[in-house]
Amino acid sequence: MTRALDDVRIAEFGGYAAGPHIGKLLGNFGATVVHVESRARPDGFRMQYPPYKDNRPGIDRGGCFAYFNDSKLGVTLDLKNARGVELARRLVSTCDVVIENMRPGVMARIGLGYEALAAVRPGLVMLSTCNMGQSGPRADTPGFGSQLTALAGMCNLTGASEGPPMLLYGPYIDFIASTLGAAAVLAALERRRRTGAGAWLDISQYECGLQFLAGPLLDYHRDGRIAQRAGNADPDAVLHGAYPCADGTWLALSCWTEAERGRLDAAVAPQTLADWLAARPARAAAEALQAAGVHAHAVSTVADLFTDPQLAARGQWRRRPHPVIGDQAYCFPAFDLAETPGEITRAAPTLGADNEQVFGELLGLSAAELAEYAAAGAFD
Amino acid sequence: MLRGCAVVDATDRLAWLAGRLLGDLGAEVVKVEAPGADTHAAEWRALNAGKRLVALDPASAAGGAQFEALAAAADIVLCTPRPDAPPDTDPRRIAGRHPRAVVVSVTPFGLTGPKSGWRASDLELMAAGGAMSLAGEPGGAPMRVSAPQAYAWAGAQAAVGALVALHHQRRSGRGQLVDVSAQSAVITALSHAPTFVDLLGVTPTRAGAFMTGRSVTGAQFRVFWPCRDGYLNFILYGGAAGRRTNEQLVAWMRARGAELGPLADIDWGRWDPTRATQGEVDAIEAPVGRFFAAVAKREFLEEAHRREMLGYPVSTVADIAADPQLAARGFWRERRGPDGRTERHCGAFVVVDGRRPGQS
Numbered sequence: 001m002t003r004a005l006d007d008v009r010i011a012e013f014g015g016y017a018a019g020p021h022i023g024k025l026l027g028n029f030g031a032t033v034v035h036v037e038s039r040a041r042p043d044g045f046r047m048q049y050p051p052y053k054d055n056r057p058g059i060d061r062g063g064c065f066a067y068f069n070d071s072k073l074g075v076t077l078d079l080k081n082a083r084g085v086e087l088a089r090r091l092v093s094t095c096d097v098v099i100e101n102m103r104p105g106v107m108a109r110i111g112l113g114y115e116a117l118a119a120v121r122p123g124l125v126m127l128s129t130c131n132m133g134q135s136g137p138r139a140d141t142p143g144f145g146s147q148l149t150a151l152a153g154m155c156n157l158t159g160a161s162e163g164p165p166m167l168l169y170g171p172y173i174d175f176i177a178s179t180l181g182a183a184a185v186l187a188a189l190e191r192r193r194r195t196g197a198g199a200w201l202d203i204s205q206y207e208c209g210l211q212f213l214a215g216p217l218l219d220y221h222r223d224g225r226i227a228q229r230a231g232n233a234d235p236d237a238v239l240h241g242a243y244p245c246a247d248g249t250w251l252a253l254s255c256w257t258e259a260e261r262g263r264l265d266a267a268v269a270p271q272t273l274a275d276w277l278a279a280r281p282a283r284a285a286a287e288a289l290q291a292a293g294v295h296a297h298a299v300s301t302v303a304d305l306f307t308d309p310q311l312a313a314r315g316q317w318r319r320r321p322h323p324v325i326g327d328q329a330y331c332f333p334a335f336d337l338a339e340t341p342g343e344i345t346r347a348a349p350t351l352g353a354d355n356e357q358v359f360g361e362l363l364g365l366s367a368a369e370l371a372e373y374a375a376a377g378a379f380d
Numbered sequence: 381m382l383r384g385c386a387v388v389d390a391t392d393r394l395a396w397l398a399g400r401l402l403g404d405l406g407a408e409v410v411k412v413e414a415p416g417a418d419t420h421a422a423e424w425r426a427l428n429a430g431k432r433l434v435a436l437d438p439a440s441a442a443g444g445a446q447f448e449a450l451a452a453a454a455d456i457v458l459c460t461p462r463p464d465a466p467p468d469t470d471p472r473r474i475a476g477r478h479p480r481a482v483v484v485s486v487t488p489f490g491l492t493g494p495k496s497g498w499r500a501s502d503l504e505l506m507a508a509g510g511a512m513s514l515a516g517e518p519g520g521a522p523m524r525v526s527a528p529q530a531y532a533w534a535g536a537q538a539a540v541g542a543l544v545a546l547h548h549q550r551r552s553g554r555g556q557l558v559d560v561s562a563q564s565a566v567i568t569a570l571s572h573a574p575t576f577v578d579l580l581g582v583t584p585t586r587a588g589a590f591m592t593g594r595s596v597t598g599a600q601f602r603v604f605w606p607c608r609d610g611y612l613n614f615i616l617y618g619g620a621a622g623r624r625t626n627e628q629l630v631a632w633m634r635a636r637g638a639e640l641g642p643l644a645d646i647d648w649g650r651w652d653p654t655r656a657t658q659g660e661v662d663a664i665e666a667p668v669g670r671f672f673a674a675v676a677k678r679e680f681l682e683e684a685h686r687r688e689m690l691g692y693p694v695s696t697v698a699d700i701a702a703d704p705q706l707a708a709r710g711f712w713r714e715r716r717g718p719d720g721r722t723e724r725h726c727g728a729f730v731v732v733d734g735r736r737p738g739q740s
Contacts, residue, residue, distance in 0.1 A: 004548035017571065029544045049572070051579045063575035133731065136708040138685050142621070143692070150613035151681075151692035153700055155604070157526040158515055164589040164604045165611050165694045166523060169514040170571025179536045179568060180401065184730040186543035187381040187405040193550055199381065202731035207711055210700065211397065212532040214726045215423035220697040221724035222422060222717075227697055230526045232503065240503060242512065242521045250522050252507030290498050297504035299522045301513045302573045303583040308508075313493030316564055317574075329578045334534070334564035335484075335541030338475070339556040340548050 003030020004340040008189065009362075010097040011036060011088075012072070013079075013112065015043035017145065017171055018129050018205060019101030020068045021178035022185065026097075027071035028333055028342040034091065034358055035072045035349065038079060039380050042351055043069075053325045059351050060324040066348035070320065070330040074349025075358045076379050083378040085111050090363055092117050096192075097185055098126040103142060104134045114200040123198040125188040127181055133204030145171020145205065152209035153216070160231045177208035239264070242299055243273070249282035250299035253289065260294055267292035322347040355379055381732060382407040385546070388454040389431060390438065390447070393528075394562060395460050395486035396427035397535025402456065402542065403430040404728035404737060410434050410450060419718070423528075427535075429715055429725045430738070439466050448477070455549070456482045456542045463497045471557060481555040482545040486538045490561035500562070505530035509566025514573065517588040533569060534562035591615060599658040602665055604694060605672045612672055612680050614691035616664065618653040621690055626651070628687035633671050641667040678702075710739050 008031040012023045020035060020043070027033040037043050045065040053061040075091075078084035089112070092098055098117060100107050107113050107128070118124045128134055131143040149155055149172045150165070159166035181203050188199040210217060216227035232252075234240040239255040255261040267289055268276035277285055282298035289296035298304065305311055306329070314336075317329040330344040359365050365373070373379065385407040389399035403409040411431035418424065419433065434450070436443035451457050451474060459471050467473065471485035485491055488500035489508075506512045506524040516523035541558040549555050567574070573584045590600040605612045617625060626648040633640060642663045653661075672680075677693035684691050693699065701724075706712065713727040728737040 002548075004544045007551065008547075025540060026544075051576050051582070053579060055580060063579040064572040067572045067575050132705055133709055135731075136705045138705045141685055142688065143690060147613045147615070147690060147692045150604075150611075150694045151700075153695050153697055154525055154529075155613065156611070156694045156696055158523055159589075160523075163517075164606075165613075166515055166517075166589060167587055167591070167603055168525070168569070169511070169573055169584065172569055172571070175568050175571065176532075176536065179533075179540060180729050183401055183405065183536070183539045183543055184381075184732075186540070186547055188732070189547060190385070190543070190550065191381040191383070191406075194384070199732055200734070202734070203729070204709065204731075207706070207709070207726075208729050210706075210711075210726050211401070211536075211729050212529055213527055213697065213700075214397075214400075214426035216527050216697050217700065218426040218723060218725060219422035220701055221712075222425075222721075227527060232521065232524055233526075234501075234503070237501075242503075242507070242523075244521075250507075250512075252504045252512065252522075252524075254501050254503050256501070290495075293499070295499045295501055295504055297498070297500055297508040299507040299512045300510050301583050301585075302510050302570065303577045304513075305510050305567065305574060306577060310489050310493045310495040310508075310561075310563065311567075314490055314561060314564060316567065317578075325579070329574065331567060331574065332564075333540070334537040334562070334568060335544075335558050335560040337541070337545050337548070337556055337558055339554065340545075342544075 002340050003342070004337055006030035008032070008097065009095045010034065010099060011091050011095045012099045013107065014101035016045050016101070017068055017174040018178055019099050021175060022099050022127065022181045023072060024068055024070060025179070025182045025333055026185065028344065029337070033072040035069055035074050036077055036088065037074065037351060039076050039351065040078065046351070058324070063325065063328060066322060066325060066328055067331065069348040071345040072349060073354035073358055074352060075355050076352035078377055078380040079110050079112070081377050081380065083373055083376040087359065087373060087378050088112055089117070089120050091358070092124065093120045094363060095121065096125060096189065098124060100126070101129045104130055104139050118198055123192050123196055125185060125192060125199050125201065127185055127201040127203060129177055129181055129203035129205060131205055133207060134202045145174035148205055149173045149209065152206055153213050154209065157227060157229045159229045161229055165229065173205050173209040176212055177203055177205035180208045180211065243277050245277045245280060245282040245285055247281045251277060251282040251285050252297050252299050254295045256295070263292050264289065264294045267294065318344040320344055320347040323350060352379065381405050385456065386454045387456045387458065388412060388450045389458045391458050391460040391486060393423070394488070394531050395458060395535045395538050397532050398458050398484065398486065398538035398542065399431055400427050400429065401536065401539040401729065406737060412436055412438070412447065412450070425717070425723065426725060438469050444468065451478050451481060454481050455546060456484065458484045458486070458538065458542065460486050475555065475557040479555060480549070480553065482542055482549055482558060483555065484538050484542045484558040484560060486534050486560040486562065488562050490564070491559045502528035502530045505562045505566055508563045509569070510573070511566050511569050514570065514584060514586050516586045518586055522586065529569070530562050530566050533565035534560060537565040537568065599656050599661045601653070601661060605669055607672050607680065608674055608676045610677050610696070611694040612675070612677065612691065613694055614672070616653060617690060618651065622653070623648045625689040625691065628689045629668065632683060632687060638671045639667055643667055710736050713738055
């Protein structure tokens with residue numbers, strides 16, 4: 001099976017979501033992605049964030065790590081060890097792309113900065129992603145995506161107008177930056193095809209998040225309007241909100257014209273909307289209202305996503321066997337290609353699972369060389 | 381980076397961002413709009429900045445021919461087909477007529493499947509993708525973000541899909557259809573929440589303005605704190621990062637002569653939020669809350685940075701517009717508006733080799 005990116009090889013340094021989610025997206029369309037960790041400092045998502053298989057933490061038991069690292073190979077390298085760094089450079093010399101999400105300056109300090117790597121791999125595309133970007137007065141700010149979502153304006157726009165701002169789940173903004181980062185990597189590869197030139201891509205997760213509020217930001221700059229949270233209201237809609245239904249479910253429902261409002265009223269007649277909704281669960285209400293030509297969908301819980309027939313038809317969740325976790329549902333991207341479709345090519349790697357394949361087969365090191373690197377602690 | 385890449389953008393609001401992102405990366409984007417379409421609203425202008433506007437109605441004979449000519453020369457065609465649109469504008473047909481082009485279809489639920497004909501705006505998409513179930517007060521109504529996010533998630537995924545297919549097109553000479561589901565795109569925003577269901581049978585729920593699930597006692601920790609001119613996002617974390625933050629907060633409060641209460645005696649190296657009771661958390665948070673009430677957002681941003689503390693102010697668009705970090709990085713881009721006035725837009729989302737595309 002031909003995959004769209006099966007001529008692309010990527011090395012990934014860092015952890016958590018912001019870097020690895022980029023590699024996962026590209027890996028789903030055929031890129032060979034090598035996720036580099038060290039045994040002393042494995043990816044933070046392995047041990048710091050639940051859930052774990054059977055609720056018991058363990059280096060290879062983390063569902064969170066696995067979820068963002070399917071379709072990759074996993075290796076260990078000690079980047080505080082000169083021989084480990086040497087092997088990292090050899091790995092990069094065979095790669096098209098490096099993705100890293102360390103704090104600014106860390107990669108350069110350990111000898112893996114863009115200039116050093118571009119010297120061993122001319123035409124290299126390197127993407128560096130962090131909270132604030134590689135420059136500016138606050139470039140060195142450490143931070144979590146969950147809090148950055150507040151700085152970037154989303155939290156202020158979530159919640160009732162008279163109440164406090166609200167959290168969005170997890171490091172919301174990280175996934176904006178990782179999705180946009182994947183686009184940047186592909187654009188840089190396109191330029192390389194045309195010109196031979198590599199690129200260093202500096203991604204600020206903050207600036208990526210702002211693209212999702214480009215309209216309200218222009219509205220402020222142009223007209224001085226400061227967008228405020230407004231619950232579920234929308235100024236352009238005739239009706240717009242979340243409404244309680246039977247069995248504790250909620251329905252998202254909107255009407256955009258008086259004609260659509262008329263269709264809604266006809267569909268629930270002779271009952272009031274509230275009574276009609278109270279008599280049926282949200283999924284049934286949505287089906288009836290969609291049939292009547294009204295915007296409606298149940299407010300899906302996260303569990304509901306696994307039983308939604310539309311998501312099932314798209315193959316949203318694809319189960320792959322993991323040697324420790326067992327079958328796990330991996331998340332397919334939101335797009336697919338008709339001729340060269342994507343796939344969850346394999347479950348996430350256990351720590352260092354693919355050292356032999358990557359350093360032996362891909363890099364072509366002999367058994368004696370591998371043993372020598374191992375003795376020097378390069379794989380620790 | 382995408383110089384020479386021709387994009388025809390026939391999308392509605394659902395995927396405006398896709399063409400905008402491709403344009404930021406250097407593509408030449410032609411935006412097709414029906415004659416008389418409103419191109420003044422901030423949302424339209426922000427997400428169609430940098431595109432060349434061509435007024436045509438693909439449903440009319442003349443407009444259809446004009447669209448075909450554009451598509452014939454395009455590397456990428458972006459569209460948001462409606463179920464009731466003329467058959468010739470179906471993206472599958474466009475792809476058939478233009479085998480060299482990457483044809484990206486963005487719809488609420490995808491081109492096939494039982495909901496492929498369903499109507500959905502941002503609200504229904506945030507609901508269908510699970511995001512609303514995770515925002516709002518526990519036990520209260522699920523919430524969407526008051527500015528549309530589902531359209532942006534769909535547009536962002538569409539840009540990636542377009543470029544994955546373009547990569548293949550450059551190798552093979554063949555374009556293909558890319559089918560984007562906005563519902564699926566919203567699932568990207570859920571982080572790893574689905575794994576709790578999958579591995580443990582536990583369904584994550586909304587937590588309002590607090591954080592729970594961090595202490596074995598069930599204690600909840602405040603996330604949003606009223607401050608002098610709005611709110612701050614600050615959390616009492618454990619571990620090394622939490623220790624630094626908490627120690628620096630106490631040092632800052634001490635330097636200001638703030639009343640410390642129980643904070644004065646806590647050894648943050650040993651403090652463990654996973655074992656804290658609600659009573660302990662409340663006692664610790666009370667003096668912090670009194671201190672923050674007198675701190676301004678900008679002051680918090682600068683002091684937290686200086687002290688290497690975790691936490692950020694809850695910004696409004698006005699705060700963001702005035703952030704010196706963005707100015708220093710040349711983030712904002714001035715563009716000439718239709719009335720001749722200068723408009724300040726978000727610049728390109730990536731800095732390439734030290735330079736932001738589109739900036740001098």
